[in-house]
Amino acid sequence: MKAHGLNPRIRKSPYFKSTLKYGATEFHPYNGMWMPVGYDTPINEYWNTIQRAGLWDVGVQRCVQISGPEAEKFMSMLTPRNISNIKVGQCRYIVMTNQEGGVLNDPVMMRMAEDKFWLSTADSDMYLWTKGVACYSGHDVDIDTPAVYPLQIQGPRSHLIVASLFGDEVLDLKYYDWMKAEINGINVIISRTGYSSEVGFEIYILGYERGDELYEAIMRAGKPFELAPGSPNRIRRIEGGVLDYGSDILVDNNPLELGMDRLIDFDKADFIGKAALEKIRDEGIRRKMVGVFMDGEIFQKNNEHRWTVFDHSKKVGEVTSAVYSPRLERNIGFALLDIAHDKIGTKLVVETPEGRRNLSVTSLPFIDPEKKIPRQSLRN
Amino acid sequence: MKAHGLNPRIRKSPYFKSTLKYGATEFHPYNGMWMPVGYDTPINEYWNTIQRAGLWDVGVQRCVQISGPEAEKFMSMLTPRNISNIKVGQCRYIVMTNQEGGVLNDPVMMRMAEDKFWLSTADSDMYLWTKGVACYSGHDVDIDTPAVYPLQIQGPRSHLIVASLFGDEVLDLKYYDWMKAEINGINVIISRTGYSSEVGFEIYILGYERGDELYEAIMRAGKPFELAPGSPNRIRRIEGGVLDYGSDILVDNNPLELGMDRLIDFDKADFIGKAALEKIRDEGIRRKMVGVFMDGEIFQKNNEHRWTVFDHSKKVGEVTSAVYSPRLERNIGFALLDIAHDKIGTKLVVETPEGRRNLSVTSLPFIDPEKKIPRQSLRN
Numbered sequence: 001m002k003a004h005g006l007n008p009r010i011r012k013s014p015y016f017k018s019t020l021k022y023g024a025t026e027f028h029p030y031n032g033m034w035m036p037v038g039y040d041t042p043i044n045e046y047w048n049t050i051q052r053a054g055l056w057d058v059g060v061q062r063c064v065q066i067s068g069p070e071a072e073k074f075m076s077m078l079t080p081r082n083i084s085n086i087k088v089g090q091c092r093y094i095v096m097t098n099q100e101g102g103v104l105n106d107p108v109m110m111r112m113a114e115d116k117f118w119l120s121t122a123d124s125d126m127y128l129w130t131k132g133v134a135c136y137s138g139h140d141v142d143i144d145t146p147a148v149y150p151l152q153i154q155g156p157r158s159h160l161i162v163a164s165l166f167g168d169e170v171l172d173l174k175y176y177d178w179m180k181a182e183i184n185g186i187n188v189i190i191s192r193t194g195y196s197s198e199v200g201f202e203i204y205i206l207g208y209e210r211g212d213e214l215y216e217a218i219m220r221a222g223k224p225f226e227l228a229p230g231s232p233n234r235i236r237r238i239e240g241g242v243l244d245y246g247s248d249i250l251v252d253n254n255p256l257e258l259g260m261d262r263l264i265d266f267d268k269a270d271f272i273g274k275a276a277l278e279k280i281r282d283e284g285i286r287r288k289m290v291g292v293f294m295d296g297e298i299f300q301k302n303n304e305h306r307w308t309v310f311d312h313s314k315k316v317g318e319v320t321s322a323v324y325s326p327r328l329e330r331n332i333g334f335a336l337l338d339i340a341h342d343k344i345g346t347k348l349v350v351e352t353p354e355g356r357r358n359l360s361v362t363s364l365p366f367i368d369p370e371k372k373i374p375r376q377s378l379r380n
Numbered sequence: 381m382k383a384h385g386l387n388p389r390i391r392k393s394p395y396f397k398s399t400l401k402y403g404a405t406e407f408h409p410y411n412g413m414w415m416p417v418g419y420d421t422p423i424n425e426y427w428n429t430i431q432r433a434g435l436w437d438v439g440v441q442r443c444v445q446i447s448g449p450e451a452e453k454f455m456s457m458l459t460p461r462n463i464s465n466i467k468v469g470q471c472r473y474i475v476m477t478n479q480e481g482g483v484l485n486d487p488v489m490m491r492m493a494e495d496k497f498w499l500s501t502a503d504s505d506m507y508l509w510t511k512g513v514a515c516y517s518g519h520d521v522d523i524d525t526p527a528v529y530p531l532q533i534q535g536p537r538s539h540l541i542v543a544s545l546f547g548d549e550v551l552d553l554k555y556y557d558w559m560k561a562e563i564n565g566i567n568v569i570i571s572r573t574g575y576s577s578e579v580g581f582e583i584y585i586l587g588y589e590r591g592d593e594l595y596e597a598i599m600r601a602g603k604p605f606e607l608a609p610g611s612p613n614r615i616r617r618i619e620g621g622v623l624d625y626g627s628d629i630l631v632d633n634n635p636l637e638l639g640m641d642r643l644i645d646f647d648k649a650d651f652i653g654k655a656a657l658e659k660i661r662d663e664g665i666r667r668k669m670v671g672v673f674m675d676g677e678i679f680q681k682n683n684e685h686r687w688t689v690f691d692h693s694k695k696v697g698e699v700t701s702a703v704y705s706p707r708l709e710r711n712i713g714f715a716l717l718d719i720a721h722d723k724i725g726t727k728l729v730v731e732t733p734e735g736r737r738n739l740s741v742t743s744l745p746f747i748d749p750e751k752k753i754p755r756q757s758l759r760n
Contacts, residue, residue: 008685008700009503009626010409029390029409032503032626098511123389123412125505127631131478132512135652246389246412251507272515305388320388 010034013059014149014211022219022229030060030123037231043326045230049196050327053155054230055218058195058202059211064107064126065144067116074139075109075117077272078130080255082265086111091176091191095263096126097273101254101280104129106245108193110178120150120193120202122245133272147208148189152232153218154200157225159378162201165221166190170201171378175371183217186210192374195232197240197365199374234302238323238332241291241365248289248320248334257285257336259364287317288342291366294331294350295358298324303352309335309359310349316341319350319359325366332366335359390414393439394529394591402599402609410440410503417611423706425610429576430707433535434610435598438575438582439591443528444487444506447496448521455489455497457517457652458510460635462645466491471556471571475643476506477653481634481660484509486625488573490558500530500573500582502625513652527588528569532612533598534580537605539758542581545601546570550581551758555751563597566590572754575612577620577745579754614682618703618712621671621745628669628700628714637665637716639744667697668722671746674711674730675738678704683732689715689739690729696721699730699739705746712746715739 011033013019024036036057039045048054066075076083079094086092091110095103096119105126107119119126131143153161162170166181170190173179178191187206194200205214219227243249243258254277255263264277299322306318317337325332341348346361363369391413393399404416416437419425428434446455456463459474466472471490475483476499485506487499499506511523533541542550546561550570553559558571567586574580585594599607623629623638634657635643644657679702686698697717705712721728726741743749 007408007627007682009624012685028387099515104508125508128484128505128509129512132509133515135479135513136516136518138516244389247387302387305392 013057014205014208015057015059015151015215016211018212018215019057019229024229024231031062031121031125033060033062035060035231039229039231042233042235045228046233046235046326048228048230049155049198049233049236051156052226052228053153053157053161053222054233055215055222055227056152056154056195056231057215058152058232059149061120061122061150062127063146063148063204064119064121064130065112065116065146066119066130066141067113067144068139068141069115070139071115071117071141074134074137074141076268077137077139077270078133079109080264080268080271080273080277082268083109088113089177089179091178091193093176093263095255095260096129097255097271097277098251099273099276101273101276102251103245103249103253103255103258104251106243106249108191110189110191118146118148124245148204148206149208149211150202150204151215151218152194152196152200152202153222153227154194154196155198157227158198158200161218161222161225161227162190162203165218173378175375184213186214186217188214194374195242196236197242197368197371197374198236199376199378234321235323235325238321238334239325239327239365239367243289243334244321253336254280254285256280257287258289285339287336287338289320289334289336289364290342291362291364292319292333292335292350293360293362294319294322294333294352296331297354299331308351309337310351311341316348322352328366331357334364335361337361393437394585394588395437395439395531395595396591398592398595399437399609404609404611411442411501411505413440413442415440415611419609419611422613422615425608426613426615426706428608428610429535429578429613429616431536432606432608433533433537433541433602434613435595435602435607436532436534436575436611437595438532438612439529441500441502441530442507443526443584444499444501444510445492445496445524445526446499446510446521447493447524448519449495450519451495451497451521454514454517454519454521456648457519457650458513459489460644460648460651460653460657462648463489468493469557469559471558471573473556473643475635475640476509477635477651477657478631479653479656481653481656482631483625483629483633483635483638484631486623486629488571490569490571498526498528504625528584528586529588529591530582530584531595531598532574532576532580532582533602533607534574534576535578537607538578538580541598541602541605541607542570542583545598553758555755564593566594568594574754575622576616577622577748577751577754578616579756579758614701615703615705618701618714619705619707619745619747623669623714624701633716634660634665636660637667638669665719667716667718669700669714669716669744670722671742671744672699672713672715672730673740673742674699674702674713674732676711677734679711688731689717690731691721696728702732708746711737714744715741717741
């Protein structure tokens with residue numbers, strides 16, 4: 001995006017000015033808003049995320065609010081996950097599915113009150129979907145897009161920074177819990193969530209106007225800890241097995257083939273897509289998202305599109321994301337493969353723009369399968 | 381967008397390679413796809429559009445298909461417009477509204493068969509909306525996003541180019557009608573529609589694969605007529621009073637305040653938003669979209685955001701789009717104003733990034749109010 005490409009159709013985040021000031025060199029469109037990226041090289045931002053901490057403007061995670069007397073009933077229809085046991089103060093990673101069991105989004109759901117939920121969404125318009133469903137579902141709910149915009153502070157020093165700014169109470173925040181906080185009269189919601197698989201937080205500002213003040217306050221608090229501005233790190237998310245909606249996940253994917261069985265409760269009375277997913281479960285999935293290693297030269301840039309995977313001359317799937325992991329010192333990625341080829345150790349070939357590479361199937365995630373890193377206690 | 385900003389999350393149109401070859405210098409995100417722009421200066425592209433013809437890649441107008449035994453009933457619920465009289469072979473400009481009467485999109489609806497409609501959409505996800513509505517509406521319909529991608533050929537020579545490629549039959553195509561055609565085995569739908577308020581056509585390729593072939597065939601056919609690659613021309617659309625979804629129209633706008641009364645049939649049995657729009661009609665609109673002239677220096681670039689309009693010190697509205705019209709030799713634009721200030725000739729002040737300017741209210745559109753230009757007979 002060049003500066004003259006700015007127009008009212010794609011919104012700026014409340015932190016836009018700060019992100020320019022702190023070195024964003026490029027803006028990616030996401031949910032109708034610009035997401036700042038390119039402060040440093042992806043590899044430098046990667047090391048910063050796993051060794052220190054990064055501040056990421058993810059205001060693009062457009063928040064959809066579902067409220068009203070039947071908010072829980074309605075929310076429960078929107079996701080295969082059992083959400084009845086989620087308490088106020090808790091968040092959950094969920095998928096939302098359509099009538100065919102296709103994945104529409106994979107937001108973080110936050111229970112803000114008994115009768116109020118937030119969806120912190122990936123890149124597809126969940127206002128339109130939920131508002132559409134509500135047309136004739138008969139539930140007494142309101143659907144809104146409140147002016148709340150998250151920042152992420154991610155990395156092993158993130159809790160020290162957040163605690164220095166908002167108090168030590170945040171050190172007691174459990175993984176996927178949220179709390180209210182305030183700084184200089186700026187009200188925020190802090191959740192222990194994020195996109196890095198490291199210790200991390202999201203800070204949701206309530207209201208658009210004071211974004212730059214909050215950003216500056218965090219940068220000041222982070223200075224002793226070498227906090228650096230950055231953006232959601234693709235290398236770290238792929239190492240962590242975190243799928244990206246729109247690139248790894250499309251609407252024609254079902255959660256079973258994506259390995260998201262834990263996000264489905266078939267014992268729930270009903271949810272949109274239940275019958276379709278039961279059928280897929282009973283018949284067996286036909287493809288599977290797996291981890292892959294790819295031989296050869298280090299990948300120097302992101303894959304612009306999906307790469308075809310072959311078993312000899314037969315097309316058996318696609319690599320959806322590929323990147324070089326500096327820590328594993330290997331090219332890694334995700335591939336959606338025909339089910340006959342999903343076994344660990346399977347040898348295949350992938351067609352990249354620089355030619356064919358040998359590929360071998362592995363398990364996901366590449367690092368920290370039990371998520372011990374982000375779940376760890378923050379009190380020593 | 382820089383080249384390294386490309387990733388699988390935002391799609392390329394089927395004409396992507398051709399648009400690069402023919403000089404697109406920038407890509408705007410729209411409906412999850414890149415729209416190529418910046419082949420020439422906006423003013424050169426403007427003169428080309430009104431004097432000769434331009435070829436625009438608008439593959440971003442993502443097509444949503446509604447089909448099935450109850451397609452007409454369902455489609456009728458989705459829009460305030462009466463569509464029961466629309467025949468196969470016809471298109472209509474419609475608005476789609478939510479439960480509060482807010483505008484969700486303003487697509488061109490095409491009746492492809494008795495039981496099949498296409499929506500050629502503006503920049504918001506009408507797949508998610510219609511798919512959501514269908515969850516519980518009880519209609520027997522299928523909702524899909526077929527692989528069809530329009531190009532626009534717009535300008536006073538456009539019919540000569542389209543006829544030279546597809547035959548003189550297109551000269552009999554009435555304004556807002558469509559027909560099937562074929563070139564070198566590439567099947568297309570041609571409609572007499574577009575975004576220029578000039579004579580113009582949209583050519584929908586059926587299938588993604590052969591986009592570049594079609595683009596090249598059109599460029600060859602257009603050469604004798606000085607066809608030039610370009611993009612939807614903002615100057616011409618503002619002269620023509622064509623509102624842009626996402627910049628001029630937001631979800632909190634109702635069609636009555638946008639002057640779209642002709643798109644509402646209150647006699648219809650029901651449609652989503654009917655009760656809300658009846659209430660707004662009965663109580664009277666509180667603001668109105670108007671045309672405005674703005675004094676002072678020629679605007680050199682697009683407004684990045686809306687500009688506040690004042691009556692003395694009181695905020696009375698916003699300019700949503702502003703541009704310099706080389707033909708009118710004035711700065712023109714749209715403003716959404718409090719209803720007390722909507723009379724033609726009203727004098728107000730607008731705050732621009734370069735300071736305050738005097739503003740006066742005028743009628744819309746600025747040119748050709750009866751759309752005589754695009755409606756004209758193409759047979760001499």
